[in-house]
Amino acid sequence: MKNIGILLSGRGSNFEAIARNVSAGKIQAKIALVVSNRGQAPGLETACKMGLRTLFIASKGKEREVYDQEVVAALKGAQVDLVCLAGFMRILSPVFVRAFPGRILNIHPALLPAFPGLDAQKQALDYGVKFSGCTVHIVDEGMDTGPIVRQAVVPVLDEDTVETLSARILAEEHRIYSEAVCLMIEDKIRIEGRRVVLKK
Ligand code: GRF
Numbered sequence: 001m002k003n004i005g006i007l008l009s010g011r012g013s014n015f016e017a018i019a020r021n022v023s024a025g026k027i028q029a030k031i032a033l034v035v036s037n038r039g040q041a042p043g044l045e046t047a048c049k050m051g052l053r054t055l056f057i058a059s060k061g062k063e064r065e066v067y068d069q070e071v072v073a074a075l076k077g078a079q080v081d082l083v084c085l086a087g088f089m090r091i092l093s094p095v096f097v098r099a100f101p102g103r104i105l106n107i108h109p110a111l112l113p114a115f116p117g118l119d120a121q122k123q124a125l126d127y128g129v130k131f132s133g134c135t136v137h138i139v140d141e142g143m144d145t146g147p148i149v150r151q152a153v154v155p156v157l158d159e160d161t162v163e164t165l166s167a168r169i170l171a172e173e174h175r176i177y178s179e180a181v182c183l184m185i186e187d188k189i190r191i192e193g194r195r196v197v198l199k200k
């Protein structure tokens with residue numbers, strides 16, 4: 001059985017969606033550790049209540065590499081095979097990315113490569129696109145640049161606010177993140193250049 005490690009900083013709804021699918025047996029893996037860089041993250045409390053192993057590793061005042069080494073050590077200690085960033089509001093240093101090459105997933109609330117970085121839903125609304133969505137990608141050393149595993153499209157409506165658009169996108173995030181986790185856990189994909197393709 002493969003081990004999943006979750007990193008989060010806040011609400012944790014993507015983590016919850018993954019955890020539900022693990023409990024339901026749709027994702028055949030174990031959530032071995034949930035780490036937060038914020039002690040007050042609601043997602044950390046949810047994980048506690050679910051009886052999962054949780055860890056608050058404070059990032060304040062630590063150099064990025066020092067912090068990342070600490071998190072990597074905790075994940076390795078829990079024998080994590082796949083790391084899922086679920087609203088983890090930090091950029092990973094190369095130290096982290098190289099510790100889990102090709103084995104870190106992130107979810108971004110836009111159709112990458114459009115609108116990387118913060119406030120992606122607001123960026124999409126301000127730009128005036130008619131469709132946006134979300135992307136699950138493998139994390140490389142850039143910001144929101146790694147190979148794309150899954151995407152889902154949602155319409156942008158005239159009456160949308162950041163809140164309504166975010167909610168429409170979030171429902172798709174919860175669906176495609178688990179799909180991508182399954183593909184990784186079941187070893188069903190390979191990477192050709194930038195393209196993630198299904199193994200034949
Ligand atoms: C999601 O919109 C995700 O795409 C982004 O951060 C948000 C996290 O939400 N990376 P949650 O903590 O999973 O509810």
